[in-house]
Amino acid sequence: GLSLMEALRPLDIGIAGECEGSAACASCHVWVADAWIARLPEPEDAEADMLDCAFNTRAGSRLSCQLR
Numbered sequence: 001g002l003s004l005m006e007a008l009r010p011l012d013i014g015i016a017g018e019c020e021g022s023a024a025c026a027s028c029h030v031w032v033a034d035a036w037i038a039r040l041p042e043p044e045d046a047e048a049d050m051l052d053c054a055f056n057t058r059a060g061s062r063l064s065c066q067l068r
């Protein structure tokens with residue numbers, strides 16, 4: 001199925017998806033609300049590493065290309 005990035009990108013809300021979902025650009029960074037973050041699987045290493053060098057991260061930060 002579509003990743004969250006692929007679902008959001010056509011909406012023109014600033015989700016660029018520059019690396020096409022390979023967890024290598026962070027242009028698909030989203031803040032997931034507290035009520036939902038615990039329901040998601042933990043980030044894989046590639047996502048966690050990219051989030052470590054992304055801007056404006058906070059609790060709930062995820063790469064939407066890694067969410068399905």
Ligand code: FES
Binds near residue numbers: 018020022028065
């Ligand atoms: Fe590049 Fe998600 S699209 S990290």
